[in-house]
Amino acid sequence: MSSDFEIKKAQTSSNIERNPATTRKVGLRTPNTLAERVLFILSRYREASIAAVAIVLVLYFQIGSGGEFLTAQFLGVVFRDTARIGLLAMGEVMLMITGEIDLSVGSTFSVAPYTMALLSVLWNLPLAVGAVAGVLIGVLVGAVNGIITVRFRVPSLITTVGTLFFLQGIAVSIYNSQPIMTPVQEPFNEFFGQSLYNPSADAVLSWHSLSAFTPVVWAALVAVTLTLVLTRTTFGLHTVATGSNIIGAREIGVRTDRIKVYNFMIAGALAALSGIINTLQFASADPAAGSPFLTLQAIAAAVIGGTSLFGGSGTAIGALIGAFVVATLSNGLVMIGAQATVSDIYLGAGILAAMLLNVQVDRLRARRRI
Amino acid sequence: MSPQSVPLLDPDAPVILEMRNISKAFGAVTALVDASIKLRRGEVLALVGDNGAGKSTLIKILSGFHQPDAGAITLDGTDVRFASPRDARAHGIETVYQDLALIGDLSIFHNMFLGRERHKRILGLKLLDNAKMRDLAVTYLETMGISIPSVDSMVDLLSGGQRQCVAVARSIYSSPTILVLDEPLAALGVREGGQVLGLIQNLRRQRSVSIILIVHNYHQIFEVCDRINFLHSGAIVLDTSTTETTEEELIRIVRSGRGRRAAGEVGFGPT
Numbered sequence: 001m002s003s004d005f006e007i008k009k010a011q012t013s014s015n016i017e018r019n020p021a022t023t024r025k026v027g028l029r030t031p032n033t034l035a036e037r038v039l040f041i042l043s044r045y046r047e048a049s050i051a052a053v054a055i056v057l058v059l060y061f062q063i064g065s066g067g068e069f070l071t072a073q074f075l076g077v078v079f080r081d082t083a084r085i086g087l088l089a090m091g092e093v094m095l096m097i098t099g100e101i102d103l104s105v106g107s108t109f110s111v112a113p114y115t116m117a118l119l120s121v122l123w124n125l126p127l128a129v130g131a132v133a134g135v136l137i138g139v140l141v142g143a144v145n146g147i148i149t150v151r152f153r154v155p156s157l158i159t160t161v162g163t164l165f166f167l168q169g170i171a172v173s174i175y176n177s178q179p180i181m182t183p184v185q186e187p188f189n190e191f192f193g194q195s196l197y198n199p200s201a202d203a204v205l206s207w208h209s210l211s212a213f214t215p216v217v218w219a220a221l222v223a224v225t226l227t228l229v230l231t232r233t234t235f236g237l238h239t240v241a242t243g244s245n246i247i248g249a250r251e252i253g254v255r256t257d258r259i260k261v262y263n264f265m266i267a268g269a270l271a272a273l274s275g276i277i278n279t280l281q282f283a284s285a286d287p288a289a290g291s292p293f294l295t296l297q298a299i300a301a302a303v304i305g306g307t308s309l310f311g312g313s314g315t316a317i318g319a320l321i322g323a324f325v326v327a328t329l330s331n332g333l334v335m336i337g338a339q340a341t342v343s344d345i346y347l348g349a350g351i352l353a354a355m356l357l358n359v360q361v362d363r364l365r366a367r368r369r370i
Numbered sequence: 371m372s373p374q375s376v377p378l379l380d381p382d383a384p385v386i387l388e389m390r391n392i393s394k395a396f397g398a399v400t401a402l403v404d405a406s407i408k409l410r411r412g413e414v415l416a417l418v419g420d421n422g423a424g425k426s427t428l429i430k431i432l433s434g435f436h437q438p439d440a441g442a443i444t445l446d447g448t449d450v451r452f453a454s455p456r457d458a459r460a461h462g463i464e465t466v467y468q469d470l471a472l473i474g475d476l477s478i479f480h481n482m483f484l485g486r487e488r489h490k491r492i493l494g495l496k497l498l499d500n501a502k503m504r505d506l507a508v509t510y511l512e513t514m515g516i517s518i519p520s521v522d523s524m525v526d527l528l529s530g531g532q533r534q535c536v537a538v539a540r541s542i543y544s545s546p547t548i549l550v551l552d553e554p555l556a557a558l559g560v561r562e563g564g565q566v567l568g569l570i571q572n573l574r575r576q577r578s579v580s581i582i583l584i585v586h587n588y589h590q591i592f593e594v595c596d597r598i599n600f601l602h603s604g605a606i607v608l609d610t611s612t613t614e615t616t617e618e619e620l621i622r623i624v625r626s627g628r629g630r631r632a633a634g635e636v637g638f639g640p641t
Contacts, residue, residue: 232497234487237480241473248471253456253485312475 046306047318061332083215086323087274088298091267093319099243099311100156105271107167108138109290112272113279117180127185135272142268146261171287179286193280215277226316243311301326304354379596383410392441401427403604412577416591417584419601429550433465434458464541465550474526479507531562549581570594
């Protein structure tokens with residue numbers, strides 16, 4: 001190793017002597033060795049690398065379960081979980097890009113649909129109206145989280161732990177912690193909820209088979225929208241600027257506080273949407289549906305998807321693929337006969353591996369090696 | 371890029387900025403006492419002085435970051451007061467701070483246009499016109515003679531000198547009348563510092579923007595500056611053209627901490 005390094009060093013210095021003009025072109029260095037190239041590709045296309053992991057997992061479970069994984073029925077379950085975790089994770093990504101985090105999304109996930117169900121049961125309001133109210137509550141929670149965080153300079157980790165308990169407390173005390181059965185109102189339920197696909201009874205191209213996948217379709221739509229927002233709008237640019245260099249962004253005139261509050265509101269709205277979809281699937285609103293564990297799963301998905309914990313980078317697509325990995329792990333392991341709890345071991349190892357890789361890539365980038 | 375290639379500043383160039391008798395104290399600490407500077411159109415002025423002499427306070431007052439306790443600022447013949455950096459910017463004063471305010475995770479062209487993005491409408495949506503911003507950035511950086519690998523590279527991947535050049539380029543994109551550079555050469559190697567000096571020299575040749583520069587390396591001052599103001603303990607004790615003095619004399623004066631003439635004339639005794 002050391003002799004190799006010596007040779008490389010010697011070559012570099014002789015290069016400088018021979019051709020000072022070209023070697024002084026600092027900046028992007030073209031990767032030379034195979035390892036560097038792999039890391040270069042990983043740093044450029046983190047989504048691609050996590051997608052590769054997802055494919056490997058699917059193949060493993062497909063073989064391990066004797067071909068049971070890639071069936072419409074099972075994928076319906078995996079996609080349902082992917083959408084639930086993914087919608088939360090994409091909200092977290094927006095926040096984590098600005099350098100903040102929201103631990104209260106799980107509580108919003110419970111409160112928003114519970115409000116919808118209550119409005120339906122108590123006042124006979126249509127679910128669609130209740131859903132709008134639920135999403136507005138999510139936005140409001142986000143605004144409160146954001147304003148407390150930026151105005152009063154409470155770290156968002158603490159702010160949102162507060163709102164987590166506060167909202168959870170409201171949800172369980174408001175109606176004697178009873179789950180509420182929600183009515184089924186078509187086509188609203190089909191549009192947002194899920195009809196479980198029955199391959200023997202339904203044609204593949206029927207509405208029923210299509211609506212079996214509505215949650216993940218919504219999640220994909222959100223992913224596309226957020227990707228557009230991040231890469232093609234001023235708001236997205238300022239979101240990245242806020243997380244990457246908050247002092248610099250302020251000096252340039254980016255309204256960093258506002259950007260953060262808006263992203264808290266996006267995270268709240270997505271948490272509410274996720275909770276509403278979840279409730280419509282089961283036609284029941286459970287006041288304890290969104291546990292802190294669900295929030296942590298979402299953060300795990302965001303991190304596995306390549307979101308930096310230091311702000312400044314992250315993608316919605318990555319978070320959605322990360323959510324698919326989390327959902328695949330928990331469902332796949334159960335399917336091939338492992339204990340449900342075992343999946344947490346793999347999930348934990350997966351998060352650690354993703355974090356180690358992220359930090360490594362960041363460090364290489366900081367040293368301008370790639 | 372030799373100093374000879376830039377003709378001397380026209381002696382009749384009008385005074386564009388005057389800061390008169392500026393005083394500023396932060397609590398018990400006095401930063402500036404009756405400091406006055408003049409800047410002519412197209413001039414490159416070096417502010418020198420030890421740490422704590424008041425250089426940064428002076429330029430932060432000029433860029434609207436601090437408000438003076440006493441004194442006046444005259445810009446193009448009219449008295450002005452800057453309540454905020456935004457205010458100063460609106461009056462055509464751009465400042466590049468030491469931290470450069472570049473966003474490491476954004477590309478060079480996004481950094482160039484941050485806060486003044488170009489848009490296009492697609493289906494009624496106001497979207498970023500990335501292609502246009504990229505083209506504008508490429509042409510602009512080319513005309514400034516700044517060489518960077520690609521405007522698509524993340525700022526994180528640039529060297530210190532390139533960053534400084536991009537930051538300077540960004541701040542003069544809005545064609546300000548005055549450009550303030552806070553230690554643009556600090557933390558740069560000889561070659562990287564050369565890039566930045568070359569850029570300043572280019573601007574000086576065009577004489578379209580007046581520059582105030584905080585520098586510590588006296589050799590570099592004589593390369594790119596027209597005039598030198600030496601600050602000591604919050605007051606200007608020396609104001610001289612670079613043609614009227616030499617590096618040796620400047621170093622001697624700075625060491626003594628006094629102006630050219632007897633210390634008594636500038637208002638404080640020997641220390």
